[in-house]
Amino acid sequence: MLxxxxxxxxVGDGALAVTAVDExxxxxxxxxxxxxxxxxxxxxxxxxxxxxxxxxxxxxxxxIDGVDLSDLDERGRSELRSxxxxxxxxxxxxxxxxxxxxxxxxxxxxxxxxxSMASERADQLLTALGLEDRSGHRPAALSGGELQRxxxxxxxxxDPVIVLADEPxxxxxxxxxxxxxxxxxxxxxxxxxxxxxxxxxxxVAAVADRTLRxxxxxxxxx
Amino acid sequence: xxxxxxxxxLELRRSPSRLLRSAVTLTVLAALAxxxxxxxxxxxxxxxxxxxxVEADLxxxxxxxxxxxxxxxxxxxxxxxxxxxxxxxxxxxxSVVPTTVTHEGDQQRAALVGFNARTPAEPVRVLEGRVPTxxxxxxxxxxxxxxxxxIEVGDRIILGGSLxxxxxxxxxxxxxxxxxxxxxxxxxxxxxxxxxxxxxxxAEAIVGIGLVEVQVGQNPAEVAPDIVAELAxxxxxxxxxxxxxxxxxxxxxxxxxxxxxGLVVLAIGVxxxxxxxxxxLQVDRDxxxxxxxxxxxxxxxxxxxxxxxxxxxxxxxxxxxxALLATALAAAVxxxxxxxxxxxxxxxxxxxxxxxxxxxxxxxxxxxxxxxPAEALGESW
Numbered sequence: 001m002l003x004x005x006x007x008x009x010x011v012g013d014g015a016l017a018v019t020a021v022d023e024x025x026x027x028x029x030x031x032x033x034x035x036x037x038x039x040x041x042x043x044x045x046x047x048x049x050x051x052x053x054x055x056x057x058x059x060x061x062x063x064i065d066g067v068d069l070s071d072l073d074e075r076g077r078s079e080l081r082s083x084x085x086x087x088x089x090x091x092x093x094x095x096x097x098x099x100x101x102x103x104x105x106x107x108x109x110x111x112x113x114x115x116s117m118a119s120e121r122a123d124q125l126l127t128a129l130g131l132e133d134r135s136g137h138r139p140a141a142l143s144g145g146e147l148q149r150x151x152x153x154x155x156x157x158x159d160p161v162i163v164l165a166d167e168p169x170x171x172x173x174x175x176x177x178x179x180x181x182x183x184x185x186x187x188x189x190x191x192x193x194x195x196x197x198x199x200x201x202x203x204v205a206a207v208a209d210r211t212l213r214x215x216x217x218x219x220x221x222x
Numbered sequence: 223x224x225x226x227x228x229x230x231x232l233e234l235r236r237s238p239s240r241l242l243r244s245a246v247t248l249t250v251l252a253a254l255a256x257x258x259x260x261x262x263x264x265x266x267x268x269x270x271x272x273x274x275x276v277e278a279d280l281x282x283x284x285x286x287x288x289x290x291x292x293x294x295x296x297x298x299x300x301x302x303x304x305x306x307x308x309x310x311x312x313x314x315x316x317s318v319v320p321t322t323v324t325h326e327g328d329q330q331r332a333a334l335v336g337f338n339a340r341t342p343a344e345p346v347r348v349l350e351g352r353v354p355t356x357x358x359x360x361x362x363x364x365x366x367x368x369x370x371x372x373i374e375v376g377d378r379i380i381l382g383g384s385l386x387x388x389x390x391x392x393x394x395x396x397x398x399x400x401x402x403x404x405x406x407x408x409x410x411x412x413x414x415x416x417x418x419x420x421x422x423x424x425a426e427a428i429v430g431i432g433l434v435e436v437q438v439g440q441n442p443a444e445v446a447p448d449i450v451a452e453l454a455x456x457x458x459x460x461x462x463x464x465x466x467x468x469x470x471x472x473x474x475x476x477x478x479x480x481x482x483x484g485l486v487v488l489a490i491g492v493x494x495x496x497x498x499x500x501x502x503l504q505v506d507r508d509x510x511x512x513x514x515x516x517x518x519x520x521x522x523x524x525x526x527x528x529x530x531x532x533x534x535x536x537x538x539x540x541x542x543x544x545a546l547l548a549t550a551l552a553a554a555v556x557x558x559x560x561x562x563x564x565x566x567x568x569x570x571x572x573x574x575x576x577x578x579x580x581x582x583x584x585x586x587x588x589x590x591x592x593x594x595p596a597e598a599l600g601e602s603w
Contacts, residue, residue, distance in 0.1 A: 045599040046596075049595075052517075054517055054595045054598070055594070078516075078520070078521050079519065080519075081519040081595070083519070087598070089598050089599065090599070091510060091514065092514070093510060093511045093513065093515065093517075093598060094511075095229070095511065095515075096237070096511075097233045097237040097240070098229075102232075106515075107518055110225070110515070110518060110519050110520045110524065155518075166598075
């Protein structure tokens with residue numbers, strides 16, 4: 001489902017150029033959740049950005065369901081992200097003046113789904129994630145764990161084939177973190193989706209089927 | 223774009239304070255620009271209203287007058303000759319002299335305008351009653367500015383301290399050098415002028431300026447040299463200019479336009495800078511959120527549309543509130559202050575502000591296009 005082949009990424013120019021990701025190849029199958037771990041600055045987020053069509057590699061290819069991302073222009077990558085990928089970000093980036101439900105529906109509207117269908121799906125997801133009582137609240141009224149569950153609901157709204165999560169527990173206490181990761185695992189692996197979880201926390205990574213360790217931009221083992 | 227507009231609408235309803243700061247800032251600038259433009263507009267119109275009140279294509283001055291209406295002296299028979307120049311449709315004469323108007327014991331200064339009725343010198347907008355025609359030396363029309371001081375049709379007023387006339391009509395405001403005007407036949411102007419300024423050569427055979435209407439399809443600029451040549455044959459050196467040029471030559475007008483015009487341009491420049499600054503602040507403030515939205519697939523059209531919609535709302539609020547403030551200020555200041563608000567200058571300022579806000583927003587649009595969706599991730603690399 002997700003195949004990365006010899007991914008290479010150099011950031012910066014000239015003397016300031018740094019190799020952030022070096023010759024990384026990986027594959028994630030449907031129903032599989034992998035974790036990418038590594039210390040801060042090891043290139044985890046850069047790798048995730050390339051896997052999620054957020055940035056383009058300097059060299060190497062990423063294929064999602066057979067589609068080579070290098071064949072897509074900016075618009076095509078945006079459409080792919082909105083319709084086939086789901087993102088759970090460290091900072092959920094929710095719109096502060098929208099309610100929880102509206103924030104989730106927004107992902108559907110960005111993907112061009114009819115609002116009524118998106119609303120129905122949002123209600124199902126918020127209920128499934130235990131947020132039905134919070135759907136009318138603004139993000140400022142929610143706890144960190146609740147915000148990440150909203151982010152998960154938003155990521156799942158368009159029924160993505162792959163869910164990519166970037167440090168989803170970084171701003172949460174241990175209990176909330178475990179709960180969020182459990183839900184992430186349930187709604188990716190359990191729903192036949194592929195999942196990629198980036199974290200620096202080994203205990204969070206333990207929920208994944210496989211763990212890839214990134215050190216100085218290179219995969220150490222798998 | 224619909225999604226962007228909906229987002230801004232919800233933001234405005236639910237978090238108005240997010241827009242309020244920029245709206246207040248722009249409102250202050252809009253009100254300032256509108257007051258400045260209204261000031262220059264009022265000063266300009268109150269200086270040149272007599273020339274604006276008539277409908278002519280060309281103005282004939284004697285050369286020594288240097289395009290000054292008060293100083294110009296043209297022999298009346300010469301103006302008749304202008305009527306025979308090819309391309310001229312009609313000629314009238316108009317003359318101005320400073321005078322006083324006394325009504326019920328109250329005396330005030332005014333501009334006495336001698337004119338030929340039913341010629342290009344007749345004021346176009348008569349609001350009430352009628353204007354006097356040649357051979358009616360005992361009646362006058364006043365302009366709306368003089369009417370506002372309490373003089374009505376049917377009242378008797380004294381011109382220059384000695385000539386009593388009856389007011390038979392009111393014309394639209396037509397002030398000259400900040401004075402209201404009284405419109406009388408040319409012979410009344412000559413008599414009143416001769417009595418007030420015996421040394422200046424007022425006579426019934428002399429008029430101030432000629433006002434020329436050219437025939438339909440004729441270019442006034444091409445007719446003007448023919449008029450000069452025709453009068454040169456009669457040993458009369460004249461200068462023939464457009465009404466627009468004559469208006470610009472009224473004493474003080476160019477200084478008013480240059481001074482206030484500079485201030486208005488400065489205010490508009492400040493609006494461009496402030497708009498750009500506010501828009502950039504908004505982009506920077508929302509950068510993380512916009513990167514997140516871009517990561518989940520929102521295109522530039524949604525983010526840019528939201529920014530432009532937000533600026534449009536801010537502009538509309540600022541323009542409407544600025545116009546209200548300028549109107550309230552104009553109503554509150556004493557009548558002597560030359561501040562009258564007209565819709566056209568306010569609309570012009572609002573339109574220019576819109577362009578200025580758009581120019582400021584364009585700077586921010588460039589930055590919004592540069593937002594990298596990868597910024598939504600936790601570390602830069």
